[in-house]
Amino acid sequence: MAREITYIAAIMEGIHQEMARDDDVLLIGQSVGGSPEDPFVATFGPDRVRVTPISETAEIGMAAGAALAGKRPVVDCTMAEFLLVAMDQVVNEANRFHYMSGGQVTAPLVLKAGYGFTAGWAGQHTGSIYGMFMGVPGLKVALPSTPADAKGLMATAIRDDNPVLFLHHYLLTLETGDVPEGEHLVPFGQAAIVRPGTDVTIVATGWTVHRALEAAEELAADGVSVEVIDPRTIAPLDVDTILASVARTGRLVLVDQATKHASVSAIVAAEVAEAGFSSLRAPIVQVTALDAPIAYAKPMEDFVLPDVGKIVAGVRRAVDATVGAGR
Amino acid sequence: MTTAVTVDARVLRDLLATMWRIRAFEEQVGALKRADEVHGLIHLSIGGEGVAAAVCRQLRDDDAVYSGHRAHGHAVAKGAPLDRTMAELMGRDGGLCQGMGGSMHLVDVAHGFLGATGVVGGNIPLALGSALAAKQRGTDVVAVVFFGDGAVQAGLFTESVNLATLWRLPVLLVCENNGFAEFTPRSAHTTVERVGDVVAPYPLPRQTVDGNEVADVWSAFSALLARARAGEGPALLECLTHRLRGHYEGDPDRYREAVSTEDWQRKDPILRLQRAGHDAGWLPAGEPAELEKRARAEVEDAVTWARSSPFPSAVPEELR
Amino acid sequence: MDRVGTYRQMVRIREFEERVKRSFAEHPGVIRGHTHLADGAEASIVGSIAALRPGDQVMATYRCHGYPIALGSDPGALMAEIYGRTTGICGGYGGSMHLADPAHGFLGTSGIVGQSIPQATGAAYAAQVRSAGSAARTGDVVLCFFGDGASKQGAFHESLNIASLWKLPIVYVMENNSYSVSVRVEQEDANAAAGEPLATKAKAYSMPGVTIDGGDADVVHATLAEAVARARAGEGPTLVESLVYRLSAHGNSIAPPGVPLHYPEHEAVTVFGDVAEYEAAKRGDPVPRYRGALVTGGVLDAAAADAIVAGAVAEMQGAVDFALASPDPDPAAALRFVHA
Numbered sequence: 009m010a011r012e013i014t015y016i017a018a019i020m021e022g023i024h025q026e027m028a029r030d031d032d033v034l035l036i037g038q039s040v041g042g043s044p045e046d047p048f049v050a051t052f053g054p055d056r057v058r059v060t061p062i063s064e065t066a067e068i069g070m071a072a073g074a075a076l077a078g079k080r081p082v083v084d085c086t087m088a089e090f091l092l093v094a095m096d097q098v099v100n101e102a103n104r105f106h107y108m109s110g111g112q113v114t115a116p117l118v119l120k121a122g123y124g125f126t127a128g129w130a131g132q133h134t135g136s137i138y139g140m141f142m143g144v145p146g147l148k149v150a151l152p153s154t155p156a157d158a159k160g161l162m163a164t165a166i167r168d169d170n171p172v173l174f175l176h177h178y179l180l181t182l183e184t185g186d187v188p189e190g191e192h193l194v195p196f197g198q199a200a201i202v203r204p205g206t207d208v209t210i211v212a213t214g215w216t217v218h219r220a221l222e223a224a225e226e227l228a229a230d231g232v233s234v235e236v237i238d239p240r241t242i243a244p245l246d247v248d249t250i251l252a253s254v255a256r257t258g259r260l261v262l263v264d265q266a267t268k269h270a271s272v273s274a275i276v277a278a279e280v281a282e283a284g285f286s287s288l289r290a291p292i293v294q295v296t297a298l299d300a301p302i303a304y305a306k307p308m309e310d311f312v313l314p315d316v317g318k319i320v321a322g323v324r325r326a327v328d329a330t331v332g333a334g335r
Numbered sequence: 336m337t338t339a340v341t342v343d344a345r346v347l348r349d350l351l352a353t354m355w356r357i358r359a360f361e362e363q364v365g366a367l368k369r370a371d372e373v374h375g376l377i378h379l380s381i382g383g384e385g386v387a388a389a390v391c392r393q394l395r396d397d398d399a400v401y402s403g404h405r406a407h408g409h410a411v412a413k414g415a416p417l418d419r420t421m422a423e424l425m426g427r428d429g430g431l432c433q434g435m436g437g438s439m440h441l442v443d444v445a446h447g448f449l450g451a452t453g454v455v456g457g458n459i460p461l462a463l464g465s466a467l468a469a470k471q472r473g474t475d476v477v478a479v480v481f482f483g484d485g486a487v488q489a490g491l492f493t494e495s496v497n498l499a500t501l502w503r504l505p506v507l508l509v510c511e512n513n514g515f516a517e518f519t520p521r522s523a524h525t526t527v528e529r530v531g532d533v534v535a536p537y538p539l540p541r542q543t544v545d546g547n548e549v550a551d552v553w554s555a556f557s558a559l560l561a562r563a564r565a566g567e568g569p570a571l572l573e574c575l576t577h578r579l580r581g582h583y584e585g586d587p588d589r590y591r592e593a594v595s596t597e598d599w600q601r602k603d604p605i606l607r608l609q610r611a612g613h614d615a616g617w618l619p620a621g622e623p624a625e626l627e628k629r630a631r632a633e634v635e636d637a638v639t640w641a642r643s644s645p646f647p648s649a650v651p652e653e654l655r
Numbered sequence: 656m657d658r659v660g661t662y663r664q665m666v667r668i669r670e671f672e673e674r675v676k677r678s679f680a681e682h683p684g685v686i687r688g689h690t691h692l693a694d695g696a697e698a699s700i701v702g703s704i705a706a707l708r709p710g711d712q713v714m715a716t717y718r719c720h721g722y723p724i725a726l727g728s729d730p731g732a733l734m735a736e737i738y739g740r741t742t743g744i745c746g747g748y749g750g751s752m753h754l755a756d757p758a759h760g761f762l763g764t765s766g767i768v769g770q771s772i773p774q775a776t777g778a779a780y781a782a783q784v785r786s787a788g789s790a791a792r793t794g795d796v797v798l799c800f801f802g803d804g805a806s807k808q809g810a811f812h813e814s815l816n817i818a819s820l821w822k823l824p825i826v827y828v829m830e831n832n833s834y835s836v837s838v839r840v841e842q843e844d845a846n847a848a849a850g851e852p853l854a855t856k857a858k859a860y861s862m863p864g865v866t867i868d869g870g871d872a873d874v875v876h877a878t879l880a881e882a883v884a885r886a887r888a889g890e891g892p893t894l895v896e897s898l899v900y901r902l903s904a905h906g907n908s909i910a911p912p913g914v915p916l917h918y919p920e921h922e923a924v925t926v927f928g929d930v931a932e933y934e935a936a937k938r939g940d941p942v943p944r945y946r947g948a949l950v951t952g953g954v955l956d957a958a959a960a961d962a963i964v965a966g967a968v969a970e971m972q973g974a975v976d977f978a979l980a981s982p983d984p985d986p987a988a989a990l991r992f993v994h995a
Binding site (some may be wrong): 023031032044055056059060061063064065066067068069070071072073075076077078079081096097100101104105106107109111112113115116139145146148169170219 | 712714743744745746747749753754755756757758759762763765767772773774775776777778779780781782784785787788797810813814816817818821843941953991992993995
């Protein structure tokens with residue numbers, strides 16, 4: 009039975025259910041388990057749920073060590089930027105262990121962090137920095153855009169035998185949606201076609217999926233049929249679903265809240281240019297954040313971010329363009 | 336409780352005026368946040384004015400100050416103009432950072448407020464860098480960094496303490512220990528009660544004072560500052576404070592027992608100094624009310640000025 | 656403690672490291688990249704590990720050949736790993752800096768200074784949780800080995816604070832060899848510069864901190880036995896500063912492909928020109944020192960000691976022969992194990 013709950017509640021439900029299912033799952037972080045009334049402490053006890061000091065390197069490094077020793081830690085890292093304080097532990101340790109040991113050890117851990125909080129949080133708390141992690145071998149990266157996916161991807165992340173970066177979008181925190189009540193798993197590396205269409209393919213992640221859907225609605229009124237794809241995990245990335253869609257539509261618009269040169273968009277553009285060039289009937293259009301930090305004042309914040317208007321304009325560019333005109 | 340140390344009455348009056356400016360400023364920011372004229376994440380320093388005033392009012396414009404996410408009071412005490420500081424918090428073009436930084440990223444280079452950083456502890460090595468530069472230039476300039484007790488559990492704290500001590504850098508580490516790291520009490524973070532004890536293994540002077548006793552902070556900092564200016568190296572000053580508000584504005588604050596009004600009356604650094612001034616006879620009866628009134632008027636003017644400043648244009652001039 | 660067995664382990668480690676070193680001259684090109692030898696730290700390694708029991712675990716740094724030997728790993732598989740062969744303990748994926756043998760309790764290493772400290776601390780957290788859930792696994796401890804340089808890393812500070820706060824079953828063994836690569840400890844450590852032991856740092860975490868002669872296996876064992884017992888009893892961690900002297904340079908020479916690699920002289924000589932310091936360290940070599948103690952004490956006679964050495968020489972010759980005879984990995988295997 010599904011019922012409507014918030015995105016953040018779905019994430020916490022996913023963790024809760026996995027902790028109930030598997031005693032090896034632990035939850036640590038700077039903002040969890042701080043009081044006996046904490047629902048996780050109340051259910052699973054203070055051994056498995058622990059509040060940590062502001063010690064990012066130790067939190068993530070300890071998760072790696074506990075994982076090597078057979079546990080499945082989930083670290084609530086709060087904000088994605090805080091991962092940067094412990095960069096070595098995020099990209100150069102746990103994600104290498106299985107490989108460097110020739111497959112002898114595994115490091116199943118989940119780093120949960122919010123990102124993209126473009127609500128006046130200014131320069132150091134608003135980034136969409138997933139691009140810098142998607143090409144790191146051994147690390148998986150999930151970017152849920154709906155409450156149901158948030159729960160399902162979290163459950164899958166916890167059961168995965170690899171380090172997983174689970175990045176939830178802060179602007180979606182209180183968005184609601186239907187979420188299955190019991191066990192719910194969303195496979196990694198399987199994109200969702202969230203809106204089928206025939207004229208243009210849009211690939212978007214996180215909060216921009218919803219902006220893309222609004223743009224698609226607006227364009228439908230003008231007779232442009234847009235297909236919207238949400239990769240859901242960017243590592244692994246379901247390139248096949250995107251290529252198949254582009255083969256049908258011939259046009260690709262990529263929407264991304266990350267800065268263009270560190271975006272999922274850039275990687276998808278490269279993949280489609282390499283493997284789907286013959287399908288393209290127009291140049292690929294990228295609607296990303298501009299290459300700047302996020303300013304505090306709203307007009308500047310808005311200026312650098314993708315929005316519905318920019319997506320609509322991007323789609324129109326793709327529709328109006330014709331590859332090889334005059335050839 | 337009255338303080339044992341003697342600080343010149345003129346100094347104490349100046350500190351009282353500074354504290355009132357900060358208090359009035361912070362209360363106004365809180366009101367503007369509720370009215371949605373200030374947005375984003377706002378951390379107020381109400382209750383912590385004494386430390387900001389007693390430390391910053393001893394510094395020169397060429398001394399560098401770094402602060403963290405709870406930075407307004409430090410900036411104001413260091414000399415940042417109220418109008419441009421308020422405009423920054425309101426995201427206006429006339430703000431200190433032209434609306435780009437906001438509450439957690441205030442910078443006022445002209446007054447040596449080199450900046451606030453939004454990630455806990457990230458400012459400490461920055462201050463070491465300023466101190467290193469000052470030392471290499473052969474000046475007596477110092478760097479001061481404010482941080483909370485939560486930052487002390489972060490690795491870069493001891494990395495910095497080790498280097499500052501080893502290189503005898505003119506840097507003063509001012510820890511405002513309010514007993515809470517964000518939302519959790521210090522006891523959940525460490526077995527060590529006093530931040531001063533965390534640096535116990537290192538050969539650098541350290542002192543713990545009641546951060547609500549302004550004269551004590553002034554005297555303790557004064558001695559450590561003189562050492563640093565004389566090239567005798569870094570020191571740690573731990574100021575025990577009490578955060579009167581939640582971690583941020585809007586924080587439900589369930590984790591902390593509310594401070595009873597009576598208790599706070601006793602602790603409030605402004606009221607304490609006023610009582611001391613009255614008892615010692617250097618503060619005429621009408622003066623506190625006058626200082627408060629003046630501060631509030633100044634803040635009102637700052638808000639008016641900030642409101643008149645336009646929002647930044649989305650498209651920077653050079654790109655138009 | 657089995658003192659003769661301790662001596663045998665020390666000799667095995669020394670002979671293994673000698674063969675790694677000799678490989679650069681005898682089998683040029685066979686070892687790639689960077690190796691770091693444990694010669695000089697044998698008493699500290701073996702004396703520490705002798706305090707463990709099955710179920711305990713160890714994590715360490717990139718100077719990691721000695722620990723798995725003492726824990727019971729096959730030297731042939733270790734040498735083959737350092738030679739990059741498919742029969743290596745990690746199949747040629749890890750190399751000298753990334754040995755792992757979880758079957759013998761050696762969970763692995765980090766090649767980055769200080770970063771295995773939180774990992775070992777996490778393994779201790781896992782052990783603590785395990786203890787709570789199972790009587791059979793009660794009291795497992797973790798040994799965390801690192802160098803003096805790592806104590807300047809934030810990871811050290813963050814981890815020791817949490818370990819003390821959570822009373823984790825871990826013993827931190829800081830092998831202080833007085834050098835971070837080519838920087839002397841008093842050049843980079845405020846305590847050392849003030850003439851204080853590095854174990855002083857434990858004070859910041861309300862944790863016992865002791866400084867010991869890491870060249871004396873008996874002293875190391877006695878200290879570790881006490882610290883391990885404390886950890887097993889749930890009383891929390893200890894910081895042990897074990898003073899050792901690395902008898903080789905930090906690592907082999909660093910050079911582009913095609914330039915033969917070798918082991919340079921120790922930094923005391925090459926950087927500081929302090930021949931006397933290095934010669935004194937050689938005279939204090941813990942391996943002959945322990946042999947001397949055992950022979951003088953009547954625990955071991957010279958012939959038996961020689962037999963132990965001969966046994967180790969033959970064993971490590973076998974390890975080299977095995978590694979040399981082992982095939983290279985299949986190139987396409989490079990894509991295995993990216994994910995579990």
